[in-house]
Amino acid sequence: MQFEVKAKYDVIIVGSGISGLICAIELSKAGKAVCLLSKEAITEGSSIYAQGGIAIPLDSSDSVEKHLEDTLKAGAGLSNIEVAKEIISSSNSSYEKLISYGVKFDTSTGSKPHLTKEAAHSYARVCHAGGDATGRFVIKTLIDRVCRDPNISIAQGTMVISILKDNAGAACGVLVEDITKDKFAMFADDVIVASGGAGQLFELTTNPKVSTGDGIVMAHRIGACLQDVEMIQFHPTVLIEENKDPLLITEAIRGEGARLRNTKGDYFAHNYHKDGELAPRDILARAILNEIKKTDSKFVYLDVSNFTEDYFKSRFPTIYEACLERKIDLFNLGIPVAPAAHYFIGGIQCEVTGKTNVSNLWAVGECASSGFHGANRLASNSLLECIVVPHILAREIVKRNERAVEAGFKPAGTKPAPNQESKLENCISLNIDDSSFDENEIKCQVKELQKRNLISLGLLRNEKTIINHLKYLETLSEKYKVEKLSSNSQAQEFKNMIYLSVLISKAAWLRKESLGVHYREDFPGIAMDKKHSIFALDDSLTYKSESTENPLVKAS
Numbered sequence: 001m002q003f004e005v006k007a008k009y010d011v012i013i014v015g016s017g018i019s020g021l022i023c024a025i026e027l028s029k030a031g032k033a034v035c036l037l038s039k040e041a042i043t044e045g046s047s048i049y050a051q052g053g054i055a056i057p058l059d060s061s062d063s064v065e066k067h068l069e070d071t072l073k074a075g076a077g078l079s080n081i082e083v084a085k086e087i088i089s090s091s092n093s094s095y096e097k098l099i100s101y102g103v104k105f106d107t108s109t110g111s112k113p114h115l116t117k118e119a120a121h122s123y124a125r126v127c128h129a130g131g132d133a134t135g136r137f138v139i140k141t142l143i144d145r146v147c148r149d150p151n152i153s154i155a156q157g158t159m160v161i162s163i164l165k166d167n168a169g170a171a172c173g174v175l176v177e178d179i180t181k182d183k184f185a186m187f188a189d190d191v192i193v194a195s196g197g198a199g200q201l202f203e204l205t206t207n208p209k210v211s212t213g214d215g216i217v218m219a220h221r222i223g224a225c226l227q228d229v230e231m232i233q234f235h236p237t238v239l240i241e242e243n244k245d246p247l248l249i250t251e252a253i254r255g256e257g258a259r260l261r262n263t264k265g266d267y268f269a270h271n272y273h274k275d276g277e278l279a280p281r282d283i284l285a286r287a288i289l290n291e292i293k294k295t296d297s298k299f300v301y302l303d304v305s306n307f308t309e310d311y312f313k314s315r316f317p318t319i320y321e322a323c324l325e326r327k328i329d330l331f332n333l334g335i336p337v338a339p340a341a342h343y344f345i346g347g348i349q350c351e352v353t354g355k356t357n358v359s360n361l362w363a364v365g366e367c368a369s370s371g372f373h374g375a376n377r378l379a380s381n382s383l384l385e386c387i388v389v390p391h392i393l394a395r396e397i398v399k400r401n402e403r404a405v406e407a408g409f410k411p412a413g414t415k416p417a418p419n420q421e422s423k424l425e426n427c428i429s430l431n432i433d434d435s436s437f438d439e440n441e442i443k444c445q446v447k448e449l450q451k452r453n454l455i456s457l458g459l460l461r462n463e464k465t466i467i468n469h470l471k472y473l474e475t476l477s478e479k480y481k482v483e484k485l486s487s488n489s490q491a492q493e494f495k496n497m498i499y500l501s502v503l504i505s506k507a508a509w510l511r512k513e514s515l516g517v518h519y520r521e522d523f524p525g526i527a528m529d530k531k532h533s534i535f536a537l538d539d540s541l542t543y544k545s546e547s548t549e550n551p552l553v554k555a556s
């Protein structure tokens with residue numbers, strides 16, 4: 001099929017979450033013409049729903065070293081120490097940047113930020129905004145800024161179907177479908193994938209509908225290596241009710257003293273880990289699942305009776321209002337909670353700069369995998385990564401261009417400005433599956449896939465279930481010609497979900513050990529050698545050991 005090339009930019013950013021927005025702002029400051037794309041409204045992504053906050057060692061008695069130690073411990077020995085050090089060391093300046101953009105964090109005394117504790121942190125270091133509405137407050141400020149920036153073009157409701165590469169194999173643009181169903185190509189010197197996670201692969205998830213792993217799959221399709229895709233973090237405490245979207249119940253509530261009680265009335269968390277309710281997420285999530293099974297129930301209760309209603313209402317307003325609306329008996333019974341898929345730890349393998357193995361292709365935010373989170377992400381370290389790495393990435397693109405100019409190449413930014421789009425005359429030709437799809441059939445198939453993924457790739461995994469799942473996925477892949485791109489965006493999204501489910505299943509099957517969030521019932525022993533799993537384009541899976549020379553690296 002032929003597609004018109006409608007525009008050319010310096011940089012195209014796929015995704016308008018916190019990581020994509022900060023990339024856009026920083027690249028614009030460096031004089032780049034940026035196009036920011038989002039599948040739905042610019043606001044929609046995981047970022048806006050972030051509750052607990054951002055982990056930053058802001059208190060004078062806290063330190064980068066202590067934060068690093070907690071990050072590495074939670075990461076169960078799979079974290080990349082240099083990456084973690086660089087991100088945490090830069091956290092203070094990125095926090096100041098957010099404040100200079102206009103983000104107002106909650107304060108305690110005077111102008112000091114109120115810092116709360118979350119699981120596996122040895123210190124209260126999570127800053128937040130709007131009580132439990134950190135994501136909403138940060139996103140709003142950033143969107144206000146990009147909307148007023150003449151260097152940034154925004155295309156909402158525009159789904160990227162594929163990343164394009166040139167004859168030399170470098171990323172050079174994207175193929176999109178816009179809100180009117182028009183399909184066209186856009187070119188750029190650099191493509192940044194900031195497309196978030198893939199929680200929608202699972203029946204129960206905290207993630208919004210857009211989180212289907214598209215960017216991760218698109219990057220892999222053009223040759224980017226993927227790392228640790230089997231590492232999927234479940235959040236322990238999510239309010240799940242029939243016919244309602246699951247609602248995350250922030251860990252900060254446990255950080256401030258709430259306790260977990262099973263439906264028989266027993267407080268159980270300390271039976272599983274010395275830190276009880278503040279044990280690392282993977283351990284607590286499995287403990288809750290065990291209690292749910294033991295009591296033949298669907299949930300356990302989060303007992304919040306340690307709070308007064310007035311305090312709870314002002315500290316956690318989003319959750320308070322939602323519980324009121326859902327008629328939850330907050331201060332008597334507590335909040336019914338269960339684990340749900342929450343965070344994609346693996347993703348597009350990259351350096352701390354976001355650089356991938358494909359020239360001019362960058363990855364940032366939840367879709368990226370630099371090794372920061374190891375095998376289990378420390379609470380509130382995701383937003384930290386999202387606010388720090390875009391600065392490093394933007395500097396790297398600028399530096400690379402300067403080096404190119406010094407070496408005598410033409411400076412970047414000499415392309416037609418976006419408002420001169422009509423002067424671009426090129427068309428590109430792509431091999432695309434244009435068969436029609438029944439929308440209702442795809443919806444049913446998506447539901448079935450989500451259900452089966454939860455059973456086979458959830459908190460507890462074993463060989464028999466995964467192998468059966470792979471057989472089902474093979475049939476699905478053949479039926480829907482997953483290897484081919486589709487001209488129908490809904491079908492393409494579904495194909496992406498199948499594609500990524502296959503990779504997760506293979507990696508989960510072949511990692512015959514337990515490590516962090518990956519728990520094999522048939523191999524419960526913790527892995528001795530901490531290895532990243534890496535998928536190359538040909539789907540071959542190799543392993544790369546993480547250096548564990550640092551004495552801080554001890555699995556919790």
Ligand code: FAD
Pocket residue numbers: 014015016017018019020037038039040042044045046047048049050051052053054055134135158159160161194195196197206207208210211212214215248342343364365366367379380381382383384386
């Ligand atoms: P997102 O914010 O998810 O944005 C992804 C963007 O990519 C969206 O704009 C989407 O439209 C776009 N996109 C996707 N596919 C395509 C496509 N094919 N074409 C075009 N655009 C596309 N982390 C913390 O550190 N602290 C917290 O308190 C916290 N709370 C959380 C609460 C909830 C309910 C959830 C779901 C997550 C929470 N997390 C938290 C995790 C954190 O919010 C996310 O990891 C982070 O916001 C991801 O940001 P991002 O920029 O990578 O992607």
Ligand code: SIN
Pocket residue numbers: 050051052053249250251252378379380381382
């Ligand atoms: C939460 O507020 O519990 C979510 C924090 C996170 O996912 O880091």
